[in-house]
Every structure is written in C-alpha cells, then in structure tokens.
Amino acid sequence: MKALKMSKPPDDAIRDILRFSLEKKKVQAVFSLSKIEGNGYAYALISNKELLSNICPTFPLMPVNSAKMISRLTAVEAVKSPIAVVLRPCELRALFELVKLEQAKLDNLLFISFVCNGVFPIKAMKDGLDGKLEKYWENARIGQDFAELRESCRICESFVPDNADIVLMTGGSQNNDTSSVLMKTQKGEEFIEGINDQFVEEDRELKGLDNVRNRRAELKKTVFSDLKTEDFGIQGLARIFGRCINCHACSKACPICHCNLCHFEAAESESDPSTFEVDLNNRGALRLPTNTVFYHVGRLIHVTISCVGCGMCSDVCPTDIPVATVFTKIAERVQNSFSYVPGRNVEEKIPILTFERDELEELGE
Amino acid sequence: MDGDFLPRIIGFLCNWCSYAGADLAGVTRLKMPPSLVPIRVMCSSRVDPLFILKALLGGADGVLVAGCHPGDCHYQTGNYYTRRRIALTQKIFSELGLEVSRLKLAWVAASEGARFKKVVTEFTEQLREMGPSPIGEEVFL
Numbered sequence: 001m002k003a004l005k006m007s008k009p010p011d012d013a014i015r016d017i018l019r020f021s022l023e024k025k026k027v028q029a030v031f032s033l034s035k036i037e038g039n040g041y042a043y044a045l046i047s048n049k050e051l052l053s054n055i056c057p058t059f060p061l062m063p064v065n066s067a068k069m070i071s072r073l074t075a076v077e078a079v080k081s082p083i084a085v086v087l088r089p090c091e092l093r094a095l096f097e098l099v100k101l102e103q104a105k106l107d108n109l110l111f112i113s114f115v116c117n118g119v120f121p122i123k124a125m126k127d128g129l130d131g132k133l134e135k136y137w138e139n140a141r142i143g144q145d146f147a148e149l150r151e152s153c154r155i156c157e158s159f160v161p162d163n164a165d166i167v168l169m170t171g172g173s174q175n176n177d178t179s180s181v182l183m184k185t186q187k188g189e190e191f192i193e194g195i196n197d198q199f200v201e202e203d204r205e206l207k208g209l210d211n212v213r214n215r216r217a218e219l220k221k222t223v224f225s226d227l228k229t230e231d232f233g234i235q236g237l238a239r240i241f242g243r244c245i246n247c248h249a250c251s252k253a254c255p256i257c258h259c260n261l262c263h264f265e266a267a268e269s270e271s272d273p274s275t276f277e278v279d280l281n282n283r284g285a286l287r288l289p290t291n292t293v294f295y296h297v298g299r300l301i302h303v304t305i306s307c308v309g310c311g312m313c314s315d316v317c318p319t320d321i322p323v324a325t326v327f328t329k330i331a332e333r334v335q336n337s338f339s340y341v342p343g344r345n346v347e348e349k350i351p352i353l354t355f356e357r358d359e360l361e362e363l364g365e
Numbered sequence: 366m367d368g369d370f371l372p373r374i375i376g377f378l379c380n381w382c383s384y385a386g387a388d389l390a391g392v393t394r395l396k397m398p399p400s401l402v403p404i405r406v407m408c409s410s411r412v413d414p415l416f417i418l419k420a421l422l423g424g425a426d427g428v429l430v431a432g433c434h435p436g437d438c439h440y441q442t443g444n445y446y447t448r449r450r451i452a453l454t455q456k457i458f459s460e461l462g463l464e465v466s467r468l469k470l471a472w473v474a475a476s477e478g479a480r481f482k483k484v485v486t487e488f489t490e491q492l493r494e495m496g497p498s499p500i501g502e503e504v505f506l
Binding site for chain 1: 459
C-alpha cells in the first residue's frame with residue numbers, strides 16, 4: 001500500500017496535508033476538531049489556511065459526534081465543491097448510517113481518519129487535559145488501557161477506520177514523532193498527489209493492534225456480563241433508569257437518533273388528567289417526569305440496529321446512567337441477530353428498511 | 366383466581382385482512398373470549414414498535430399484531446417489514462428480560478373469521494396461563 005512518511009506528529013501531519021490541499025485549491029474548506037478559546041474544543045469548517053493552526057484532529061475529545069454535524073451541513077443538499085473531513089472511525093460509521101437514513105449526503109466529501117485511541121469524557125474540557133496528554137499518548141504507543149477514557153472507547157474494537165480515503169497511523173508501537181499516512185482509495189491518492197514529502201511502499205496492515213483489540217474485547221466481555229441486562233425485566237429497567245430526569249440529552253447527543261419531530265417531545269407524550277387518572281386508578285401512583293422507561297426502551301428499539309457505540313449518550317447524562325453500556329450491549333446482540341455491522345458499507349441497507357420474502361417463517365402463525 | 370383472570374389484549378389489525386377477518390368472525394357470531402381491544406390500522410407495518418411498548422407499559426397483558434398473509438399485503442410488501450420489526454422488537458425484549466411471548470404476530474385473511482377466533486382464543490388461553498403482566502404491577506415507570 002502506498003504511504004506517505006512524515007517526520008512529525010499526527011496533528012502536524014494532517015495540518016500540512018490540509019494546508020497543501022487548501023493552497024492547491026483541491027478543497028474549498030476543511031472540517032476538523034479545533035481549539036477554540038481557553039479549554040474549548042469544537043468542530044469547525046475552515047477555509048482560511050491561516051486558521052489551520054487551530055485544528056487538533058487527534059486531540060482526545062469528542063465534544064459532539066461529528067456525524068451529526070455533517071448531517072446538518074448536508075441533509076438538505078449535497079456539498080457543491082470539495083471539503084476534506086477529519087473524523088474518528090465511530091463518527092464515520094455513524095455518518096454512513098445517517099446516509100442510509102437519508103439524513104446526510106457524501107458527495108464531494110473526502111474523509112481523513114486515524115487509528116483511534118479513544119477520548120476523555122467531555123467533562124474533561126472544563127479543567128483541560130494538561131498533564132494527562134503525555135500519558136495518553138504513551139499508553140496509546142504501548143497499547144495500554146487508560147481508565148480515565150470513556151468506557152465506550154475502552155471497550156471499542158472498531159478503532160481502525162475501514163472507509164476513510166486517507167488513514168493516519170497513531171499508537172500501536174508507533175513512534176509519535178513520525179506519521180504514516182495511508183492512501184486507501186484513488187480519491188485519497190489524488191488528494192495527496194503533488195505533496196512534497198517522501199512516499200514509501202508500506203505494508204502496515206496494522207500489526208500490534210491485535211493486542212489492543214483483544215484487550216478491549218476482554219474488557220467489553222466483563223463490562224457487558226456485569227450489566228446483566230437479560231435479568232432486568234421491568235423491575236431492572238425501572239431501577240437502572242430510575243434516576244432519569246427526562247432531559248433527552250442522550251437522544252440529542254446520539255448521532256443515530258435523528259427524527260426532527262420526536263415522539264417523546266410531542267404533545268401526546270404529556271400527561272393530562274384523562275391519562276394520569278388511569279395510572280392513579282391502576283397503579284396508585286405516577287412517577288414524574290413520566291415515561292422514562294418508555295423513552296429508553298423505545299429508543300433502544302429505534303436506534304440499536306444502527307448504534308455505533310460512540311458513547312456520547314453516557315457522556316452527556318447528568319445523572320450518570322450507564323446509557324451507552326446498555327445501548328452498545330443490546331446493539332451488539334441485535335446487530336448480530338441480523339448479521340449487520342453498522343457503518344461497514346454505505347450501500348448496505350439497514351435491516352429493518354428491507355426484507356427477504358423467505359425468512360422468519362417461525363414468526364407469525 | 367386464575368380461572369377468573371381475563372387477560373387484556375391490545376390488537377393492531379390491518380384494515381384489509383385481519384380487521385375484515387375479525388368482522389367476519391363477528392357477523393358469523395363465532396364465540397370467543399372478550400379479551401381483545403381492536404385498533405384498526407391501514408397496514409400492519411403502520412405499527413411503530415412504540416405502540417406495542419406503550420400498550421405493554423400501560424398494563425396490557427398481551428399485544429397482537431395481525432396482518433395479511435405474507436405475499437398478500439394490500440400494499441404489496443408492508444407485512445414483510447412488519448415481520449422484521451416484530452423480530453427486532455422481540456429480540457430487544459428478550460435481551461432486556463421482558464416476556465417475549467406477550468407479543469404475538471399473526472396472519473389473518475379477510476375470509477378467515479374462524480382463524481381469527483382461533484388466534485384470539487389461543488392467545489387468551491396462553492396469557493391466562495402466564496398470569497397478569499408484571500409490568501402492570503410495577504408502579505414507578
């Protein structure tokens with residue numbers, strides 16, 4: 001595979017490539033995680049190459065899942081002239097799901113991604129990551145777990161981007177001062193063509209990452225089995241979602257949850273005397289806010305088939321409900337039962353949006 | 366006690382087949398337990414799993430979704446989508462330790478009044494054996 005060897009850290013390497021592409025007018029703008037003021041980080045669309053010093057694509061934070069942002073930019077109309085998009089593997093997978101759900105368009109987008117070592121919870125933005133970054137990159141290099149990262153990242157096995165045009169190697173016994181840039185597609189090769197750096201033939205089929213994957217798989221097994229979802233029943237559901245305050249932050253942060261008119265925010269979800277009196281008669285009490293179990297199980301039914309396990313939902317939960325742990329576990333089971341891997345192939349249909357005539361004959365008498 | 370227990374079933378019946386089948390069962394005066402509350406939908410694929418969930422959380426003992434036989438859908442393919450959706454919903458119920466068999470999918474054609482009676486009678490019997498849904502007993506949902 002063709003690779004570009006650059007003797008600088010990943011963020012600098014990406015910055016160089018993006019500056020080159022803006023100068024050569026290969027793209028009209030770039031999209032990347034960027035440093036704002038103070039400890040603020042956000043995604044930004046940048047066309048002025050002087051502002052590229054702000055970008056920090058591999059900085060270990062995910063303030064929002066960027067698939068949602070790309071969806072906002074492209075849901076109505078495809079991008080007209082090229083934009084280079086730098087994003088994490090789970091964000092790219094989520095974006096593919098949104099394309100299948102007709103909530104985003106990929107035309108004129110070029111994707112740059114990297115081997116993801118995980119991110120810190122967004123609350124880390126408040127105090128900054130000074131003093132933690134060094135350990136983060138050292139752990140990434142030696143393939144060590146880091147307990148301060150999001151649980152979703154620590155148990156994620158899909159940290160190598162499958163569908164990006166350009167992939168940067170990070171971590172996995174990689175020297176952090178040199179970067180290998182792999183051109184995965186023709187589009188990626190054309191994008192980098194003409195850059196003044198050293199090209200090498202490289203076979204980096206991501207050795208050394210198996211250990212990381214195996215370790216994460218082990219941890220995932222423990223986390224999932226400790227959760228005991230299969231024993232929940234209605235009591236367990238009432239218990240685990242008992243401290244839900246119905247803020248809907250998890251659905252707002254979820255890249256897959258996309259309905260503009262959400263059932264759970266519609267007037268029909270409110271309780272008026274005619275409905276709460278029924279509850280008072282039947283159960284003798286009514287929890288407020290209402291419908292929390294309904295909301296979470298409803299969301300499980302709606303989104304788990306496409307859930308990419310990004311962990312945004314847990315990250316934004318003000319009462320620390322392990323939303324992502326429940327969702328990723330159920331998602332894994334549901335997706336397996338349909339032999340479906342979300343974000344794998346943008347041409348593939350989401351299983352509930354298609355069917356086979358001869359199947360599931362045991363269902364429906 | 367159990368003998369007196371009459372389960373409450375919410376039935377989502379498709380307009381073109383199952384609702385007509387239920388109607389036929391009625392006009393032919395077939396006798397069946399008065400356990401089913403029918404809700405007419407234009408197609409079984411109109412049934413968002415949220416409807417099913419809402420019924421069960423509201424204390425229904427069972428939910429029946431009934432549509433045209435596979436291949437006979439008035440809209441050609443609606444019931445195939447329904448089948449996948451029910452499979453998905455049941456899978457999630459079972460992963461959460463909820464009783465999967467309280468959700469039933471059945472195909473009943475417009476001419477099958479007797480079949481409608483059979484489905485309702487057997488489902489009622491099954492739910493009677495299972496007893497009242499534990500969801501109805503849980504207070505703070």
